[in-house]
Amino acid sequence: MPTASHYPRVDIPDVDIWTLIFNQKNRAFPDDKIIYQDADTGRSYTYEQVRSTALEFGKGLKANWGWKKGDVLAIFSPNSIDIPPVIWGTHWAGGVVTPANPAYTADELAFQLKGTKARVLATQMSCLPVAVAAAKKVGIPEDRIILLGDERHPTAKYKHFTSVLNISRSTRYAKTKVDPSKDLAFLVYSSGTTGVPKGVMLSHRNIVTNIHQLKAGEEGNLSWNGGADKSGDRLLAFLPFYHIYGLTCLVHNAIFSGLHLVVMAKFDIERCETSPTTHTVPWPDWRRHAGSVGKLLPNLEAKYMTSPEDDSEPQEVPVGQVGELYVRGPNVFMGYLDNPAATAACVSPDGWFRTGDVGYQDAEGFFYITDRVKELIKYKGFQVAPAELEGILTDHEAVSDAAVIGIESAEHGTEVPRAYIVPNPNIIPREKRTAEEGEKICQWLQAKVAPYKRLRGGVRFVDEIPKSVSGKILRRLLKEQAKKEEAPVKAKL
Known part of the structure; x- marks a missing residue:
């Protein structure tokens, strides 16, 4: 039987993001509450300044570019x-926002601009030189x-x-009406670690749902007027806003709840002494369940x-056994942009989303993620999780970092694990x-794992493991x- 969230169900209003954030009838915090503050300059936006700036920008989009x-x-x-x-000025004008990784090259950015048909x-x-080059490639x-900052x-x-x-000012513009369930709010691109990046379509309802789920998950531990000085809780925002986690858990959650978000352009550990402030693990349990991604949020x-x-x-599979995680709920994305085949492959007709994450659930309802389905190595009917081997290998005193992939072996007639x-x-x-x-190293690992998990593809020494900006191993x-390697190092196992 599927597991339901232990949280009580929450009512999700049938509204768009602008209406939820700026037309709240029961908003507790005042207009002059600081919501966003630059960690370097101290420049800030109050709630009212965000609203008025977004409104003027939305009107400008209509006036300047139709x-x-x-x-x-x-x-x-x-x-x-x-x-x-x-973001919200674009939404007010009925538009869709597609955030892109600022580390992209011109070609990578152009791919996203072309796929989304971006107008601005x-x-x-x-980032301007790369932006100009990419815009030229796609005809923007x-x-x-336009510039930020x-x-x-x-x-x-x-x-x-x-x-x-x-x-x-001769023309008066009104907010564009949208259908929260059908109209897009964001087109967020996947990282492309296993192939070409895909545009993930997120509706207004997806985001509105997630905001309410996160609010319930906080269980009253964060407030706009808490703390010793009653100035409210502050969140340090260094996770990227181009990623959906940064967009929902930080950007949207802060203004909905009146929290003070201190924004860093990127993470600087020398200036940071804090701990995570927003997560799905219930607050009383975060020390007790280290490594868990937590319990399900409401309505999931x-x-x-x-x-x-x-x-x-x-x-x-039963509780406690490893399998692929499927989830269903109103915050599940609408599908992949212009890619019905990919959408059909991961979202069932009855709404179950195949996450591609491998893991298990414990007896208390806490979920754990151990690997990705696409990264599993298929060895003679057995499935080998690279992350498991990587975790063991990095315990070896001679190993600073490791990545494991599957390679086709003519000798074994199957995929075999190889460690870099x-x-x-x-x-x-x-x-x-x-x-x-x-x-x-192969012999050392052999004593610690089942026979089918041995490094039959051998070990390769490298100077660094290729990773994305978010830390994902680029196994591709x-x-x-x-x-390209003509003479792989083989372990005689």
Whole structure:
């Protein structure tokens, strides 16, 4: 039987994001409550300043560029307190926001701009050269590249977003009506760690639901007027706003609850002494269940299923057994942009989303994620989780970092695990990166795992493990590297 959330169900209002945030009838905090503050400059937005800035920008979109329902604005920027008003100004005008990773190259950004048919690109001076090059590739006019942040263009060739106004005032613009369940709010692109990035379609209702779920999950532990000085709780925002977690748990959650968000362009550990402030693990249990992703938020249900290699139907596994996580609820995304095949492959007709996450649920209802289905190595009918082997390998004194992938082996007639290892230079200096040293690590691991998990593909020593900006191992690049290697180091197992 699928597991339902232990939280009471919450009523999800049938409204769009703007209406939820700025037309709240029971809002507890005042208009002058600071919501977003820049960690470097101290510049800030109060609740009312966010609303008025967003409103003026939304009117400017309509006045300057004839903005229509469904038009897309792209944001290519590090975290900034200017991002929220640009998002909600776009929503007020009926538009959709697609946030892009500021580390993208021009080609990577152009791929997203083309796929979403973006009409306007918002960026910062630090990202401007890449933004201009990408816009040129897809035909976005230079006068539709606008700037965020404190820095202005020296020749004013690119306008600051606050200059996008309804200057004439001769035409009165009204908020565009949207259908919360059907109309998109965001197009967030997947990381592309296992293939080409895909546009994830999120409706207004998806986000509104998630805001209420997060509020319930806080269980009253965060408030706008808490703390010793009664100035309210503060959240440190360093997780990227181009990622859905940053968008919902930080940007939207803060303004809905009146919390003070201190925004960092990126994480700087030297300036940070804090702990996570928003999560799904119940507050009293976070020390007791280290490693768990927590319990289900309200209005959700979940189950773990088998991942058969043949065409047979997946079967639900009992509590405590490992399987693929399926979830269902009103915050599940609408599907992939212009990709019905990918959507059908992961969202069933009755609303179950195959997350691709592998894990299990314990007897108390806490969920654990141990790997990804697409990353599982299929060895003669057995499934090997790379993350498990990586966790063991990094306990070895000679291993600084590790990544495990599956490679096709003609000798074994199946996929076999291979480890790419960054050695500890104090134990394995560069001149000792030999097959013999790799063999020693293979033998060490062999004593700790079942036979089917052995490193039959051997060990490769590398200078670094390729990872995305969010820390995900880019196994696709390692697989490409493996194909190019003519003489792999093999362990004689």
